[in-house]
Amino acid sequence: MSGGRVAPARRPRVVIIGAGFGGINAAIGLKNADVDVTVIDRRNYHMFQPLLYQVATAGLSPAQIAMPIRHILRSQKNATVLMDKVEDVDKEARIVITATRRIPYNHLVIATGARHAYFGRDDWEDLAPGLKTVGDATEIRARILTAFEKAEVSEDPAARVRLLTFIVVGGGPTGVELAGAIAELARQAIVRDFRHIDSSTARVVLAEAGPRLLPAFPESLSASAKKQLEKLGVEVRLGHAVTQCDENGVVLADGHAIASGCVLWAAGVQASRAAKWLKAEADRAGRVIVCEDLSLPDNPEIFIIGDTALVKGEDGKPVPGVAPAAKQMGKYVARLIKARLAGKPVGPFRYANYGNLATIGRKAAVADFGWIRLSGFIAWLLWSFAHLWFLVGFRNRIVVFLDWAWAYTTFDRGARLITERRST
Amino acid sequence: MSGGRVAPARRPRVVIIGAGFGGINAAIGLKNADVDVTVIDRRNYHMFQPLLYQVATAGLSPAQIAMPIRHILRSQKNATVLMDKVEDVDKEARIVITATRRIPYNHLVIATGARHAYFGRDDWEDLAPGLKTVGDATEIRARILTAFEKAEVSEDPAARVRLLTFIVVGGGPTGVELAGAIAELARQAIVRDFRHIDSSTARVVLAEAGPRLLPAFPESLSASAKKQLEKLGVEVRLGHAVTQCDENGVVLADGHAIASGCVLWAAGVQASRAAKWLKAEADRAGRVIVCEDLSLPDNPEIFIIGDTALVKGEDGKPVPGVAPAAKQMGKYVARLIKARLAGKPVGPFRYANYGNLATIGRKAAVADFGWIRLSGFIAWLLWSFAHLWFLVGFRNRIVVFLDWAWAYTTFDRGARLITERRST
DSSP states (O other), rough: OBBBBOOOOOOOOOEEEESSSSHHHHHTTTEEEEEEEEESSSSSEEEEEGGGGHHHSSSSOOHEEEEEEEHHHTTTTEEEEOOOEEEETTTTTTTEEEESSEOSSEEEEEEOOOOEOOTTGGGGTTTTTTHHHHHHHHHHHHHHHHHHHHHHHHOOOOHHHHEEEEEEEESSSHHHHHHHHHHIIIITTTTTTTTSSSSOOEEEEEEEESSOOOTTHHHHHHHOOOOOOOTTTEEETTOOOEEEEEETEEETTSOEEOOOOOOEOOOEEEOOOOOHHHTTOTTOOOEOOOOSSSSEEEEEEEEEGGGEEBBOOOOSSSOOOHHHHHHHHHHHHHHHHHHHHHHHOOOOOOOOOEEEEEEETTEEEEOOOOEEEESSSSHHHHHHHHHHHHSSHHHHHHHHHHHHHHHHHHHHOOTTOOOOSSSO | OBTTTTOOOOOOOEEEEOHHHHHHHHHTTTTSSSSSSEEESSSSSEEEEEGHHHHTSSSOHHHHHHHHHHTTTTTTTTEEEOOOOOOETTTTEEEEEESSSSSEEEEEOOOOEEEEEEEEEEEGGTTSSSSSHHHHHHHHHHHHEEEHHHHHHOOEEEEHHHHHHEEEEEEHHHHHHHHHHHHIIIIIIISSSSSSGGGGGOOOEEEESSSSSSSTOHHHHHHHHHHHHHHTEEEEEOOOOEEEETTEEEETTTEEEEEEEEEOSSSOOOOOTHHHHOOOOBOOOOEEEOOOOOOEETTTEEEEGGEEOOBBBBBBSBOOOOOOHHHHHHHHHHHHHHHOOOOOOOOOOOOOOOOOEEEEEEEEEEESSOOOOOOHHHHHHHHHHHHHHHSSHHHHHHHHHHHHHHHHOOOTTTOOOOOOSSSS
């Protein structure tokens, strides 16, 4: 290798951009294939995103839910991991372009995920951070914990009320998880820690523009989720879009202003920039419209998977942007590439929905398996076991299990650190 | 409470600035005293500093060695914790001043520790970070891991050599620990993770200006430490001060330049600004010269403890800036304050040196107990048990034990995350 260009490999080269659930499963699925796999990610870790809200609310440490990508693929001899930021794709020349490199591919898998969407108000991002990366999570954790610390030292009653008001915008799974976890933190984990404030008086508002929480679930479970959140002390405001957001707090669509020092955003996602790289057709959320086999129309060598793809399920509805769907797409694409190289046909991608789980609190959740709907403690137990089971890496499973067992029996939260962004 | 001033407490108020080993032990020592204790720290956590180098080298997570101060003191009814930054002390009015508050005291304990010293080259701090806070540790961790990542994607052989050269400046305990841990990381934990580089070829240079490593230890153990480091593959350069430091690396006193993308600073400490607040006499390292009972001359109600104090031991030499000394000073001051309130006399502070331990690697260390000197694996076992034993909190002990057991048997390092400073 020399110059700015990587010499084409003798074996077909599969380049995978993004090492989330989709990308990492595509890479692992190609383990025994006669190809060279190159995984590019701008971060060095794969993350178990379903538990990221626990990092944001001080229940888990980043290292408990994240693992270096190259560690996961260390024994996969045909895989190379590059930590780099993709800037463009040259479809004609079949080259992925980063700031310093041009990486040729024979097959390209784009699994770059999604970010939160501010619906044209990107200036709100600093005021109301969303939750997608480990950096987001530690930032949110610092904001939540700092609010309590500031309230403890404040001598102005109005400032205290503002500091002890937490607003979560968006009633999807992330919003529900965050609101529930903040309420539990305030009412249980830290309630004995302060002398000048009563943390259990903290107000947690969950504002959802639509008519119900968790719109992907049946209405009965949405109602159950609302009830379970309210039991935890969360104020659920349905049909309340946020129309203004600044340092003082938010203003809702009905003109009602809520003063808050900690606003969190969970109101929508925007797919990554893949559609721009590919100059491809996308929906409003930026998801690339793909063929039945997840390939780009007219470019059968390019696949788009996970939250970046708009895939229709058998019911005609888009496959949801959840971890199991991304995993299935990654595995499917690996199988398809291997079949193609062997000259065998593969049918279209079919999303298998094994059920839908959302957690609300320490013993509250909702679960929808189609044939059965569960809520409350039983749903929470299911959720816990499912998440532990799927958590990458044996070691993390043990440590997270111990942390949960500890937190469950003691109400403690282990990772309550306000860490500095820069060393000071 | 109202306005900017806290009304004086009815009971004597002890204000403790800093919640390191000294401050937290002073606070805990006053548990059953008839006083109000206020602990002020600009961070929300107490940290087990002797293991901080493990966070910097990806062995442990921050939450495994740090715990919220208010959590430690949650059941101590007479203690209040304030997260705030002290700006000054008014000795005459007996008031501690922060940006927003004025906090009166009857007894003041200053335990604000030390920072690394750049000997007049503060502009080197960004180039060569030191290791004192959790933020420092995650920054150093990101720099070390990013160097390997960049080397893996680089196609310029000279750049690779530079990226795979790590320089640790300073041969005290922190420098020895860092150099040993980086060498082990490169040669063991990550050696199978890369495809384009051989991480075991990484060059780790430990540059010490003085004639030997670990100057606080007997010469035989300094020599042993050097040998053990060299066995791990560390290049130890004694009598080599660093005279220049920039983006390209360092220049040593003999004019020899070493290209490096990752320079770490462990070359000296400077006490906190306490001497300035108090307008007190200090030594060159900024340590306040205190009386035999750790109080400030002419101000018996002010105590300075830990790394901020210059205390003479029975042998006439200054008590070293180590955790056991800070703990003993904290406990002593608590006892003294209680005795004073009871009208009883207390003798001068006596530092009890139970031994000196420094770790070098996964099974290498040196230990000096005066009557016996140990090195190698036995010293390392002692070091491990001592540190596990003293680690704050039962929970952390279990988790750290498991992590060590795992790392020891598998050579794995659990916390290899390059986390973002800001969410992106």
